Amino acid sequence: MRLGGEAIRRAFLDMRSRYGPQSWWPAETRLEVLVGAVLTQGTRWRNVELAISRLRAADVMSLDGLMALPLDCLAELIRPSGYFNVKARRLANLCKFIQQRNGEAGLEALDTPALRRALLSVNGIGPETADDILLYAFERPVFVVDNYTRRLFRRLGWIVGDEPYDDLRGAVELAVGGDTALFNELHALVVFHGKHVCRPNPRCQGCCLASRCPGRGDGRNSLSSGRT
DNA sequence: ACCCAGGGTCATA
DNA sequence: TATGACCATGGG
Incomplete structure (x- = not known):
């Protein structure tokens, strides 16, 4: 190397x-960065945009909105992004994680290595997804x-x-x-x-x-x- | 009709 | 620890 x-x-x-x-990340809110980071796993961004539009249209593009959704409904909404059953579970895991950590403000308090470890502990968040989130949602100096x-x-x-x-x-x-x-x-x-x-x-x-x-x-x- | 995309997990050896 | 199966849609 x-x-x-x-x-x-x-x-x-x-x-x-x-x-x-x-001027990345292509998202309108911070939560959309997290959602997009999961939905783009192994998937073209075009398909992710379709899924995100459906979430907006259903008015569930918020932490509470996503968490209130039954898993199969969430899966149906994100269908265009592919792997929709897996990703519905992963999004739910991520939302639960954020809520348990007292929201984004609670996560801000962690230093970068600790925040990365915390993100990686969520099932469905691997190294690249974690670093997308670290860099583009939390503005940490991380190379993806x-x-x-x-x-x-x-x-x-x-x-x-x-x-x-x-x-x-x-x-x-x-x-x-x-x-x-x-x-x-x-x-x-x-x-x-x-x-x-x-x-x-x-x-x-x-x-x-x-x-x-x-x-x-x-x-x-x-x-x-x-x-x- | 085939190929693959801004990954990650799980089972197996 | 390393490899392979699996997840699934939409566009070229």
Whole structure:
């Protein structure tokens, strides 16, 4: 694993100049960040939006609203996001967790490692979902590792790809420091690049930021030109 | 008709 | 600890 702060910052600046500010997370309220983080597990964001619209339309997009809902009703509402029975259970687990911890204010009091451990103790909240919540709902300086991140980093020759989640997260956090705003933009840009640039490009063989990818854009690519 | 997406859990060896 | 089955929809 070769993750230097310099290379990561260069990738960040490159993507930001190409794609512009992302202003993540795509949600209207804080609770929607939590809900979206669970619903997007193994699922395209498009489908999550459909599910979230249905929750809004049913007027249950609130802690009390969600908790008042029988599990099978909740599952039916979130059906478009897939895995709806599993995710209904997971959402209920998360709501119960928040209430038991005296709401978001009670959770704010925990430091980041403690809050991560607490989130991970909820059945259905794994490392990526926990870090989505830590970064985008609680604004903690955390680097989120997802499949887009692994693909991009692998194509750039930084990692093999099968490194443990926390190894990657820790290495990036160590390399670029504890800037919440940077982690926020960085993850958003990685996802944007993955789904809007790499995936739809028929000439892209994994990542159009990598110098050897035939699908990469114009010649002004600081990622590829920088490492000759 | 096939493929896969912004994961996570559980059973098995 | 490591691998595989499983969960399920909608869009390309």
